[in-house]
Each structure stands twice: as structure tokens, then as C-alpha cells.
Amino acid sequence: MATLTLEHVKKSFGETKVIHGVDIDVAEGEFIVIVGPSGCGKSTLLRMVAGLEGVSEGEIRIGGDRVNEKEPMARDIAMVFQNYALYPHMSVAENMGYGLKIAKTPKPEIATRVQEAAKLLQLEPYLKRRPRELSGGQRQRVAMGRAIVRRPAVFLFDEPLSNLDAKLRVQMRLEIKQLQRKLGVTALYVTHDQVEAMTLADRMIVMNAGVADQIGAPLDVYADPETAFVAGFIGSPPTNFLPASRFGGTEGEQLGIRPEHLSLVAPGEGRIAGRVISVEPLGAETLVHLRLEDGTDVTVRQEGGAEAPGEGMEAGLSWESAAEMRFDAEGRRMRGT
Amino acid sequence: MEKRVIFKGVWLPLLLIAPQMLITAVFFFYPAGQAVWQSLFIPDPFGLSMQYVGLGNFEYLLSDPYYRASFLTTAIFSTLVTLVSMGLALYLAVLADRLIKGSGTYRTLLIWPYAVAPAVAGVLWMFMFNTRVGVITWYLGQLGYDWNHVLNGTEAMGLVVIASAWGRISYNFLFFLAGLQSIPRSVIEAAAIDGAGFWTRFRTIVFPLLSPTTFFLLVVNIVYAFFETFGVIHTITAGGPQQSTTILVYKVYADGFVGQDLGSSAAQSVILLLVVGALTVLQFKYVERKVHY
Amino acid sequence: MADRHTGMVEKRGAGHWLTHAGLILGVLFIFFPIWLAFVASTITQPEIVHPPMPLLPGDQFLENYAKALVSGVNAPVARMLANSAVMAIGIALGKIVISILSAFAIVYFRFPGRKLFFWLIFVTLMLPVEVRIVPTYEVAARFDMLNSYQGLILPLIASATATFLFRQFFMTVPDELAEAARVDGAGPMRFFVDILLPMSRTNMAALFVILFIYGWNQYLWPLLITTDPEMNTIVMGIKQMFPSGDDIADWPVIMATSILAMIPPVIVVISMQKLFIRGLVDSEK
Numbered sequence: 045m046a047t048l049t050l051e052h053v054k055k056s057f058g059e060t061k062v063i064h065g066v067d068i069d070v071a072e073g074e075f076i077v078i079v080g081p082s083g084c085g086k087s088t089l090l091r092m093v094a095g096l097e098g099v100s101e102g103e104i105r106i107g108g109d110r111v112n113e114k115e116p117m118a119r120d121i122a123m124v125f126q127n128y129a130l131y132p133h134m135s136v137a138e139n140m141g142y143g144l145k146i147a148k149t150p151k152p153e154i155a156t157r158v159q160e161a162a163k164l165l166q167l168e169p170y171l172k173r174r175p176r177e178l179s180g181g182q183r184q185r186v187a188m189g190r191a192i193v194r195r196p197a198v199f200l201f202d203e204p205l206s207n208l209d210a211k212l213r214v215q216m217r218l219e220i221k222q223l224q225r226k227l228g229v230t231a232l233y234v235t236h237d238q239v240e241a242m243t244l245a246d247r248m249i250v251m252n253a254g255v256a257d258q259i260g261a262p263l264d265v266y267a268d269p270e271t272a273f274v275a276g277f278i279g280s281p282p283t284n285f286l287p288a289s290r291f292g293g294t295e296g297e298q299l300g301i302r303p304e305h306l307s308l309v310a311p312g313e314g315r316i317a318g319r320v321i322s323v324e325p326l327g328a329e330t331l332v333h334l335r336l337e338d339g340t341d342v343t344v345r346q347e348g349g350a351e352a353p354g355e356g357m358e359a360g361l362s363w364e365s366a367a368e369m370r371f372d373a374e375g376r377r378m379r380g381t
Numbered sequence: 382m383e384k385r386v387i388f389k390g391v392w393l394p395l396l397l398i399a400p401q402m403l404i405t406a407v408f409f410f411y412p413a414g415q416a417v418w419q420s421l422f423i424p425d426p427f428g429l430s431m432q433y434v435g436l437g438n439f440e441y442l443l444s445d446p447y448y449r450a451s452f453l454t455t456a457i458f459s460t461l462v463t464l465v466s467m468g469l470a471l472y473l474a475v476l477a478d479r480l481i482k483g484s485g486t487y488r489t490l491l492i493w494p495y496a497v498a499p500a501v502a503g504v505l506w507m508f509m510f511n512t513r514v515g516v517i518t519w520y521l522g523q524l525g526y527d528w529n530h531v532l533n534g535t536e537a538m539g540l541v542v543i544a545s546a547w548g549r550i551s552y553n554f555l556f557f558l559a560g561l562q563s564i565p566r567s568v569i570e571a572a573a574i575d576g577a578g579f580w581t582r583f584r585t586i587v588f589p590l591l592s593p594t595t596f597f598l599l600v601v602n603i604v605y606a607f608f609e610t611f612g613v614i615h616t617i618t619a620g621g622p623q624q625s626t627t628i629l630v631y632k633v634y635a636d637g638f639v640g641q642d643l644g645s646s647a648a649q650s651v652i653l654l655l656v657v658g659a660l661t662v663l664q665f666k667y668v669e670r671k672v673h674y
Numbered sequence: 675m676a677d678r679h680t681g682m683v684e685k686r687g688a689g690h691w692l693t694h695a696g697l698i699l700g701v702l703f704i705f706f707p708i709w710l711a712f713v714a715s716t717i718t719q720p721e722i723v724h725p726p727m728p729l730l731p732g733d734q735f736l737e738n739y740a741k742a743l744v745s746g747v748n749a750p751v752a753r754m755l756a757n758s759a760v761m762a763i764g765i766a767l768g769k770i771v772i773s774i775l776s777a778f779a780i781v782y783f784r785f786p787g788r789k790l791f792f793w794l795i796f797v798t799l800m801l802p803v804e805v806r807i808v809p810t811y812e813v814a815a816r817f818d819m820l821n822s823y824q825g826l827i828l829p830l831i832a833s834a835t836a837t838f839l840f841r842q843f844f845m846t847v848p849d850e851l852a853e854a855a856r857v858d859g860a861g862p863m864r865f866f867v868d869i870l871l872p873m874s875r876t877n878m879a880a881l882f883v884i885l886f887i888y889g890w891n892q893y894l895w896p897l898l899i900t901t902d903p904e905m906n907t908i909v910m911g912i913k914q915m916f917p918s919g920d921d922i923a924d925w926p927v928i929m930a931t932s933i934l935a936m937i938p939p940v941i942v943v944i945s946m947q948k949l950f951i952r953g954l955v956d957s958e959k
Contacts, residue, residue, distance in 0.1 A: 096853050117859030129850035133872040142868070143858035190858075385849045387784050388862035394783035398791055401776040404832040409798045412809035419809065473700040479693050489944060490701045493708065496939035498891035498909040504932050505707040508714065514925065516710060519725040550704065555951060608804045612893035616913050630804045637808040638898065646808050653805045661799055 046107030046120070046197035047072055048093070048230055053102035055088055062088055064254040065102065073228045075221070079241035080251035081277070087202055089251070090234045094123050094200050107197055117143075122191035123200040127207060128183045130175040130190075137162075137171040140189045154193075161189040164223070181212045188223065199224065201233040205240065217243060238278050242266070250274045272375035275300045281331060284342040288370060291315070296373035303345035305367035308332065308353065314360030318342065320353050334359060413654065419647035438648035447624060448632070448649075455628040458542060459606035466546035467598055470553030475583070477554075478561040488558065495551035500612030506544035507617045530618065534625030537618045541626050544617060545610045553598055560594035561587070600664045607656065629653060708936070715739070715930035722925045734926060742930040747915040749903035751931050757900075758890055758907040759938070761826045765889030766882050768831035774874065777840035778866055782852065799834040803895055811898050821902045830895060836881055843877050844870070880953030883946050887939045908935040 048070040055063035062085045070076050078086040091097040093104055095116035104111050111119045122143075130139050140161060141154040149157075162168045165185040175183055184204065191199055204220070205213045221244055224231050235241055241248045242262040250258045250265060250273070258270040262278075269275035275283040281303050288297035311317065318334035321341070330352050332344045344361070346352060353359050370378040420438050422431040442448045473491060477484040494502065509517045510530060518528045530536040564587060572582045588595075611630050614620060620627035620635060627635065633653065637646030710729075714722055717732035742751045779785070780792055803810060810829055819825030847870070855865040896910040906914060912935060915928050943950050 094853075094857060096856065115859075116853075116857045121857070123854070123857045125850040125854060127848060127850055129848065129854035131851065131854075131869055133869075133875075142855075142860075146859040146864065190854075194858075384781055384845070384852075388782050388852075388865075390783065390862065391785045393862060394779035394785045394788075397779035398776040401772040401795065401832060401837065402791060404772065404828060405794060405798055407813060408810055408829040409806075409832060410794075412806040412813055415809035415812070416806050469700070469703075473697060476693050476696045476700075479689075480697075483694075487697050487701065489947060491704055492943060492947070492950075493940060494704055496887055496943040497708075497936045498893060498939075500891075500893040500909050500913065501932050501935050502707075504912050504928070505711050508925070508929065509707060509710055513922075514722050514725055514727065516726050516729075547704070547707070552954075555954060559951075604802075608802045611804060612891075612909070615893070615897075633804070634807060634894065638811075643808060650805055650808065657802065657805060 046230060047105075048076075048198055048232065049103075049105040049108075050089075050093070051103045051105070053089070053092065053099060053104060055085070055092060055097065055100045062254050063092075063100075066249075066251075066256045068249060068256070068259060070230055070232065073230055075224055075231045075233065075244060075246045077233045077235060077241040077245035077248045078251055079235055079238055079248055079277075082236055084251040085254040086234045086236075086251045090200055090202055090232060093119075093198070093232060094121055095119050117146075120197040121200055122194045122196035122198075123202065124187045124191050124204045126203040128175070128187040128204075130183060130186055132175055135172050135174060136167060136178070136186050136189075139175065139186055140193050143190070143194050157193045157195075158189075161192040164192065164226075165189050180208050181216060184208060184216055188220070192223075192227070197230065199229050199231040199233075201231065201235075203235055204233075205235070206237075213240075220244065238280065242278070250277060252277070269300075269369065270377050272298055272300060272371040272377075275369060275371070281343045281345065283369070286316070286336075286340060286342070287338070293370065297378070298371045298375075300369040300371060301363055301367055303331070303343045305363050306342065306344040306361055307363065308344055308346070309360040309362050311358040311360055314362035316361045318359060318361060320355050320357050320359060322355060323352050325352070332359075334361070416647045416650040416654070419643055420651045423644045434644070438644045439652075442645060442648050442652070447627075450624065451627050451629055451632045454538075454624075454626065455607065458538065458545075458610075458626070458628050459603050461538075461542045462545045462549070462606040462610065463599065463602040465542060466549040467553050467595075467602060469546070470550045471557050473550070474554050474557035474561055475587075477558055484558070488555070491554050492551040494548050495555075497548060498612060499545065499548050499610055500616050502544050502548040503541075503613040503616030506540060506547070506613075510540055530622075532622055534622055537622060537626050541610070541613055541617050545606065545613045548613070549602060549605060553602065556594055556598055557591070560591050564590050597664075600660060604657070604660055607653075607660075629656075708933075711929045711932050714925055715933050717926060719922075719924065719926055723922060738926040738930045739934070742927045742934065746911075746931070747924060747927060749906055749911065751908060751911070751934055753904060754906050754908040754911045754931075755934060755938075757823075757826075757905060758909065758935075760823055761892070761896070761907055762886050762889035762938075764823065764827035765830050765892075766885035768827055769833040769836045769885050770878055770881055772831060773833055773836035774840050774871075774878070777837050777844060778870065780837075781841055781844040782862065795832075795834050795837050797834075798832055803830065807894065807898060814899050820899050821905045825899045826892075826896055826905075826907070827889075830889065830892065833885075836885070839877065839881060840874065843874060847873065876949070876952075879946070880949045882953075883942055883950045884953040886942055890939050 048068075050066050050068045053063060053066045054061070066089060068076070078089060080086045088097060092099050095111070095114060095118075099112045106119055106121070116123075131142065134142065137158050140158045144154045144157065158171070159168075162171055165188060167182070167185055167189055170178060170182060170186075175186065178186065184207075187204065201220070205216055208216060217240060220233075233244060245262050247260055248262055248265060249256050252271070252273045258265055258274045265274060266278055269278065269283075272285065276285070279302060283300045283302055284306065286299045286301070287293075288299045289295050291299060293299065308314075316336060318336040320332060321335050322333045324331040324333070325348070328348045330346045330348055330350065332346060332352055334342050334344065336342065342361070372378050421433060421435060423434050423438065424431050473487075477487050477491075480487070497505075509515050510528060512518060512529050512531055515528075521528045528536060530540045568586060568590070569582060572586050577585065607628070608630055610628070611634065614626055614628060614631050615634075618626045620631050629649065630653070633646055633649045636642045636649065640646075713729060713731050714727060715738050716735040717728060718734055721727055721732065743755075744750055744752065746754070776791075776795065780788060814820060814825045814829060817825075819828070851869060852865060855869055860868060890907075891909055892907070893910050896907045897913075900906050900910070903911070903914065908931065912928060912931050915931065916923050
């Protein structure tokens with residue numbers, strides 16, 4: 045267990061800058077999720093912490109010690125890879141114990157620690173099997189087991205659930221969270237899935253084009269996004285954006301309103317009008333998609349029981365002014381106006 | 382394509398690559414360089430000094446009727462070996478491909494010659510056609526045909542061609558069979574439904590789809606006929622009669638080792654180098670084409 | 675081709691049997707020379723020199739093979755078999771070792787001259803030993819390698835093909851595996867030995883089959899550098915058994931030797947057929 049600090053961390057490949065300076069302080073035992081679209085630099089950032097990529101500028105500290113120049117093994121970290129990266133010719137037990145074997149840990153101790161991890165992950169019956177004889181979920185557990193037996197200061201996860209089917213993903217998500225709580229290990233977790241980020245994170249870092257747009261607790265980030273990008277990326281269905289010029293703002297500014305903050309009113313009423321293009325009843329809620337006169341599409345989220353207009357019908361839209369989020373032409377949040 | 386992961390270090394990789402580079406430098410580049418160098422000189426009759434002659438060796442070679450004849454012999458020989466062995470192999474592969482069961486058994490039986498060295502193949506065929514004891518010679522004699530490849534250049538050529546082609550059938554067969562089996566059944570069945578008979582299907586669908594394999598084998602077989610048939614020639618005819626089976630590789634050997642004419646042999650090596658270079662470029666073209674598939 | 679009237683899609687009736695007949699004809703063409711050599715190795719010299727020789731085996735099998743193995747013509751064939759085995763295994767293992775090491779260096783490291791080395795190895799594809807025999811012979815002579823196993827093996831073990839095969843295979847190994855090994859604390863050599871080598875086992879075995887046969891069947895090179903009959907390999911030794919001039923060759927012994935010369939590679943090819951075909955197809959890719 046340790047703290048993890050990133051200070052002005054930058055990365056460039058030749059002339060191309062991919063990380064433009066990221067700062068974060070991770071407390072002991074905290075679960076941090078880095079979320080962002082593909083190509084935003086989140087994996088690169090994680091690999092820099094792991095020591096698989098060099099740090100171009102800035103400093104990374106684990107437990108207070110600068111680790112920029114240290115080999116991955118010397119950083120006291122463990123990593124779970126997207127495709128698990130299990131050694132195909134080794135048994136489950138050998139896979140989990142390989143790092144300890146290299147560290148010249150005595151054999152009986154390796155056996156005990158592998159056994160403990162296997163018990164924790166319900167892998168005991170499979171210790172002698174090869175990775176290809178396991179299901180996707182089991183391979184995932186082995187990859188976690190390999191990380192656990194090392195008893196690292198920091199866990200690093202690189203999109204560990206993206207190769208699993210939807211149902212298994214939800215289940216493993218819960219398991220990872222429980223496991224991290226039980227072991228109390230600091231964790232840094234990369235994903236492109238905002239639901240995963242919301243559910244797992246103590247705090248999340250939303251990354252966009254090499255910049256950490258916002259760092260904060262999931263619900264704070266959801267309720268109070270710092271940038272238009274964050275507002276659009278976090279939350280499903282995404283925030284609706286309207287040109288602010290229609291509501292007293294300047295040209296280029298945008299007005300963001302979450303779907304649940306919009307309500308449908310009779311045609312001719314409300315602050316703006318549109319035509320219903322499709323209705324998606326999901327049971328507990330219903331999503332109504334409308335096209336406004338200027339061609340913008342917006343989505344309204346209603347309670348499942350509420351009455352929805354039919355497709356092709358005209359409707360009015362209204363919302364509380366308090367629910368508006370204003371963003372300037374650069375996408376930055378404007379407050380207090 | 383490059384790996385993302387790189388281990389650090391400069392000395393370790395150099396150390397790892399050193400054995401191969403050492404062997405390559407000593408036994409490939411140095412001798413090849415020597416060949417080029419020697420091709421520009423003529424040693425005096427006592428081997429005491431070398432006289433620089435520029436391209437003299439090449440001019441002499443290219444005006445030497447024996448060398449020009451050897452070029453022609455090589456061309457005829459490799460064309461025949463390639464055609465005979467690829468033709469027979471394709472015929473057998475098409476038959477084997479028609480079988481639902483048992484093609485594995487035939488494959489096991491047909492890959493034997495791959496394991497037989499060209500030199501041993503030469504001995505086997507030379508034994509059958511031996512002018513004194515050969516079984517086939519004897520039966521041909523009974524039929525009234527007097528076989529004598531020791532005196533008759535055409536018969537000698539025929540014999541080395543058959544022996545060389547025989548040794549190559551397995552290789553071609555394996556590649557043709559793999560090529561045929563990778564053609565989707567549905568394409569052939571669709572053509573059959575369109576009313577194409579076997580021969581039409583073969584000509585218009587199977588053979589065109591097989592063309593990458595065919596082209597690859599063409600190049601590989603020419604290389605084989607050029608270089609690897611030395612053993613066949615040496616055991617059966619030793620280049621005779623009257624040099625009628627002296628292919629280029631055999632001539633390098635005969636002039637360099639038997640005749641001790643180093644300048645000429647070196648010049649011949651250089652010419653062969655150019656030939657191999659051209660064939661390699663051809664092969665490369667094939668690889669490129671395959672990448673586009 | 676053989677039969678234009680029956681379809682390729684429907685495989686019944688007369689066409690079916692014609693297919694088999696065509697293949698059997700092919701098998702006979704393949705086997706007749708081998709069969710005849712085998713028959714000749716089981717009968718007496720007089721039976722051969724008064725043609726036509728019989729087409730069925732005789733009772734001299736043990737005598738002829740024993741004579742060949744123990745005394746041969748110039749050297750005991752047993753000795754030549756051993757030489758061939760040393761050469762073939764030496765070439766196969768040597769090529770595999772130096773190729774896998776250099777492929778590892780080229781794929782997993784960035785070092786100065788990497789591209790240059792790659793091309794230097796690639797160019798050797800264009801230099802079969804037949805093309806440069808005289809200067810290569812001179813090099814071997816200068817290193818005092820005539821009539822030695824080093825001389826038989828070393829000049830033939832540099833192989834671009836094997837290097838490319840391993841390179842291609844390494845490229846398909848996921849990057850994450852090397853990263854996981856690094857996180858586990860493995861250095862490059864540890865990764866090579868613990869992970870990469872075990873994963874390459876099948877490729878190495880397939881390559882071994884191909885290279886063993888390549889080495890066993892060498893002819894020109896052993897012919898040049900072994901003048902001592904004790905160092906002859908079996909494939910080149912057969913030709914040396916023929917007398918010069920008009921003397922009659924000892925056909926039963928020569929034919930027994932020919933059969934002995936093909937047995938080891940045939941066993942390797944047939945028993946490891948799957949690996950062999952895989953190796954063949956891979957190495958030509």
C-alpha cells in the first residue's frame with residue numbers, strides 16, 4: 045500500500061505530444077479510474093506508471109519515492125493486461141508464481157501465496173490447468189491472481205474487462221471492487237467505459253486528448269462537469285447541447301442539459317419545440333428522441349410510467365434554469381453568470 | 382511492423398546476433414567478395430601471381446562456345462525439370478484432391494522422394510538405365526531400342542531431367558494439394574451448378590485461383606533445377622557426353638576444381654550470383670503479391 | 675485432366691476408380707526406382723550383371739547390408755552414416771540456435787545497425803553454396819577445416835530462412851506477454867528462456883525436420899571438403915563407391931548403401947509428417 049503521485053507528467057513520441065502534463069495525488073488504498081475515449085492517452089499514462097514507457101517530463105512517485113528511472117519490477121506495482129497476457133505454456137499456478145520465482149522467493153512461500161490468491165479468486169480447482177483450458181472469466185481471475193500474489197503497493201489495470209461479454213463484465217466489475225477493498229491496495233484503472241468508471245472509482249480522471257479534463261468523485265463529475273467534453277462523455281444517454289445564442293448567450297457558447305432534466309410539454313408551450321423522431325421504452329425509463337427546428341437532436345429521459353408522445357408528433361421542451369450548464373467556445377465551463 | 386515492447390541494451394543484442402553475423406561474414410560475404418575480386422584476375426600458369434584483366438574473364442566466357450552452350454543446356458534442363466515435375470505433381474494433386482477419403486494415405490506415399498537426396502536419386506535412376514545392367518535398358522533392348530545415355534546426349538539429358546523431376550514431385554505435390562484444398566468448395570460447386578464441366582471448371586476457376594501457388598513453385602523449381610541438381614548430374618553423367626548435360630553449376634565445379642581455372646570459375650560464380658539475384662527479386666515480387674491478397 | 679467427363683463435385687462410380695488408378699500409377703512411378711534398389715540390395719552380384727535382374731527380393735539381405743555397414747567399399751558405411759548424422763544434426767541445431775538468437779535480437783531490441791544486420795542476413799538468401807564454392811573452399815582450407823566436422827557444418831549453418839521464420843513467429847507473440855514478464859521482473863534473457871523458447875517449441879521442431887533433411891542430403895560441399903574416406907558422408911560416399919575405369923561396380927553393396935542413405939530422412943519425414951508439412955509451408959512463406 046502506498047500513495048501514488050504524478051507531477052506535471054508529460055509524454056511525447058518524437059515531435060508528437062500525447063500527454064500534456066497530468067497532475068494527481070492518489071491516497072493510500074484509493075481506487076482511481078482513468079476514463080476517456082481511445083487515443084486520449086490514458087493507456088500511455090498507465091504504462092508510464094508501470095515503467096513500460098519512459099516519462100518525457102515530470103515525475104512519478106510511488107510511496108514518496110521517485111520511480112521515473114526504475115524498472116517495472118522495482119516499482120512495487122502489479123499489472124492486469126487487457127488480453128490478460130498469461131504465459132500460454134505455464135499452468136495457472138506457474139503463471140501466478142512466476143514473478144515470485146524470479147524474485148527468488150522460497151518455494152514453500154510461493155506455494156502458500158498462490159494458494160491464498162487462488163482461494164480468494166475461487167481458482168483452486170484450476171491451478172494445474174493451462175490458460176487455454178480456461179474460460180474468459182477464469183483467465184481474467186488468473187491475471188488478477190498474478191497481480192495479487194506479488195502483494196504490490198499499487199495495482200494497475202489496463203482495460204481488464206473489455207474482452208469479456210456484457211454479463212460477465214458486470215460480475216467481474218463487482219469482484220474487482222470488492223477485492224480491492226478487501227486488500228486495501230491503491231489501484232489505478234484504465235477504461236473507455238464510463239459506466240465502469242462511475243461504478244468502480246473513488247475518484248476518476250476524465251482524459252481528453254492528452255489532458256486530464258477533470259478529476260473528482262464520480263457523482264461530482266457527473267453533476268458538475270468542468271468541460272463540455274466531460275459533460276458529453278460521462279453519462280448515458282449523453283448530455284444534450286444547444287447553441288447558447290438562442291437563450292441569451294454569445295455565439296459559440298453552448299448550453300448543456302442532461303436528458304433527465306428535460307421535460308416534454310404540450311406543443312407550443314415550453315422554451316423550445318421539436319418533433320419526436322423515435323421513442324425507446326426501456327422499462328424503468330423511456331428515452332424520447334426529438335429533432336429541433338434547427339436540426340439539433342436532443343434526448344429526453346422520462347420515468348417508465350410517464351406517457352410519451354408518438355413518433356412524428358410535435359412537442360415542447362422545458363427545463364429548470366438551474367439545470368443548465370454553460371460552456372464557452374473552448375468547451376470550458378462558465379459559472380456564475 | 383514493429384514490436385512495441387523493447388528491451389533496453391545495446392551490447393546484449395549485438396552479442397546475440399554475433400554468431401550469425403560471424404558465420405555470414407566468414408562463409409558468405411568474404412567468399413562472395415573473393416569471387417568478384419578473383420573474377421577480375423588471371424593467375425599465371427604456376428599460380429605465383431595474378432594479373433589484372435578487368436572484365437577479360439567475362440568477355441572470354443561470353444565468347445566461349447562451351448560456356449554459351451552450357452547456358453542453353455541449363456535453360457533446356459531447368460525448363461524441362463520444372464515442367465515435368467510440376468505437371469506430374471499437379472496431375473497427382475488434382476486427383477488426390479478429388480478424394481474425400483484416403484488423400485492422406487496417398488500423400489504419405491508420395492512424399493518419400495522429398496527425403497531422397499538428389500545424388501541418391503541420381504544413383505537410383507542411373508542403375509535402372511545403366512548401359513550394362515540396367516533393367517529398363519534391357520527391356521528397351523528387347524523392344525528393339527538401344528538405350529545408351531553414355532554416348533547419346535539427348536538420352537543423357539532425358540535421364541537427368543527425369544531423375545531431377547522425380548525428386549521434386551513430392552514438394553510440388555504438397556504445395557499444389559495445399560493450394561487446391563484452400564479453394565473454397567462453394568466456388569467450385571457454384572460453377573458446377575452453372576453447368577461447367579470438370580475441365581472447364583479446372584481451366585476457368587481452379588487454375589486461376591491456384592496461380593499464386595503455381596508462380597511460387599515456378600520460381601522455386603527453377604532455383605532447384607539451377608543449383609540443387611548438381612548431385613543428379615554428377616552421379617549420372619558427370620556433365621557428359623560431350624558436355625551435353627553440363628549445367629552452369631556443374632561447370633563452375635568442373636572448371637574451378639577439376640580444371641583449376643580460378644579466374645573463369647570466379648567469373649562464372651559472379652554470373653550465377655546475378656542469376657540468383659534476379660530469381661530472388663522474382664520471388665520477392667511473389668511475396669508482395671501475396672500480401673495484397 | 676485424367677477424366678474430363680466425371681465431375682469434381684460428384685465423386686462416385688467409374689470416375690472414383692479412375693482417380694484411384696491415376697494415383698496408384700503415380701505411386702508406382704515414385705516407388706519403382708526405390709523398389710528396384712531394394713531388390714538389388716538383396717540379391718547377388720551375378721544376378722545383377724546378367725540382366726534382366728529379378729524384380730522380387732532375394733535372400734542376400736543380411737549379407738549385403740552387413741558387408742556394406744562393416745566394410746563398405748572405401749570406408750564402412752556405418753562410419754559414413756555416423757558422419758552424415760553428425761553433419762545433419764549439427765547443421766539443423768546450429769541453424770536453429772544462431773537463427774533464434776539473432777531473430778530475438780532483431781525483434782525485441784533497438785540497437786544501432788539493426789536494419790543493416792537485417793539486410794545483411796536477408797542478402798544471404800541469394801548466395802547458395804553452389805555459387806561460391808571455390809572461395810568458400812579456400813576459406814575452409816585456410817581455417818584448417820578440411821576433413822573435419824566443423825568444415826562440414828559451419829559453412830552451411832548461416833540461414834536467412836530460419837531467421838525469418840523465427841522473426842515472423844516472434845512478431846505474432848503478443849507484446850503484452852513481454853510486458854507482463856517485465857512487470858514480473860524478468861530481464862530479456864529470462865524472458866527468452868522462460869517464455870519465448872517454450873512457446874517456439876513447435877516451430878523449432880518443424881524447422882528441425884526440414885533442416886535435418888537439408889543437411890543430410892548435402893552433396894557438393896562434402897564432396898569438396900572431405901577427401902579422407904573416413905570423413906565421407908553417406909550421400910556423397912555412394913558415388914565414391916563406383917570404380918574408376920572399366921571395373922564392375924559392386925552393385926548389391928552400392929544399392930544397400932543407397933537404401934541406408936534414404937532411411938533416416940524418410941523416417942524423419944514420414945514419422946513427423948504433420949510437423950514436416952507445416953515446416954515446409956512456413957519456411958517458404
